[in-house]
Amino acid sequence: MIDFNKMIDNHLKKEHRPKGSGKYYPSEIGNCLRKVWYTYKYPLELKPELIKIFELGNIMHDFVVQVLKSEKNKDVELLKSEFPVKAEIDDFLISGRVDNLILIKASGRNVLVEVKSTMDISRIWEAQPHNIVQLQLYMHMIGVHNGILLYIDKKNLQSKIFEIKYDEQKAMEIIERFRLLHRSIKEDAIPDPEARGDKKTLWMCRYCEYREKCYAETAQDAKWM
Numbered sequence: 001m002i003d004f005n006k007m008i009d010n011h012l013k014k015e016h017r018p019k020g021s022g023k024y025y026p027s028e029i030g031n032c033l034r035k036v037w038y039t040y041k042y043p044l045e046l047k048p049e050l051i052k053i054f055e056l057g058n059i060m061h062d063f064v065v066q067v068l069k070s071e072k073n074k075d076v077e078l079l080k081s082e083f084p085v086k087a088e089i090d091d092f093l094i095s096g097r098v099d100n101l102i103l104i105k106a107s108g109r110n111v112l113v114e115v116k117s118t119m120d121i122s123r124i125w126e127a128q129p130h131n132i133v134q135l136q137l138y139m140h141m142i143g144v145h146n147g148i149l150l151y152i153d154k155k156n157l158q159s160k161i162f163e164i165k166y167d168e169q170k171a172m173e174i175i176e177r178f179r180l181l182h183r184s185i186k187e188d189a190i191p192d193p194e195a196r197g198d199k200k201t202l203w204m205c206r207y208c209e210y211r212e213k214c215y216a217e218t219a220q221d222a223k224w225m
């Protein structure tokens, strides 16, 4: 008989290509800066379980495109999906991929729609700060200053949307964050364990593959949880 689990693993298997310094991604910059730094300095191959979770996310993205394109949804027109954006800053490159650009026909407004799939939509009460960072940057880079974060549940297709106001000051701060990341990679200077500095971001450490390394580097104290 066939082993379909193995077939899925084979199908999804990709060659492991470590990221090169000098090219950075909007989808990562809202994460803990030390973690992003680790991913450049100590790249890890993705575990098969994680690859499958990401693939489910891709499947959801395709589904959202189908919904936005559907002729049964006449109030909205899908203008573009999955399109690249790039910006050269100083001596490095910011490179990303925008999920969707739509036209709201009633108002004539163009709106960026960034899609995030989730395992439990009931836990999403507000737009997540690291997702807002990504969308703020895209709004800035593309010059479309209306944005929506769309969360969709992988179990039941329930969704929630949050409108995000463009804020130029925030976009500048995010670009500054890229500068900080680039400098710390070039100079081989490890950033602070950011996510451990605030109870609101400590959840990131639960899912961090570099947790042990991070605690070995910086022990728990009054400042870093």
Ligand code: SF4
Residues within 6 Å of the ligand: 032, 033, 034, 035, 038, 193, 194, 195, 196, 204, 205, 208, 209, 210, 211, 212, 214, 215
């Ligand atoms: S354990 Fe937490 S603070 Fe340390 S690198 Fe990971 S996410 Fe950042």
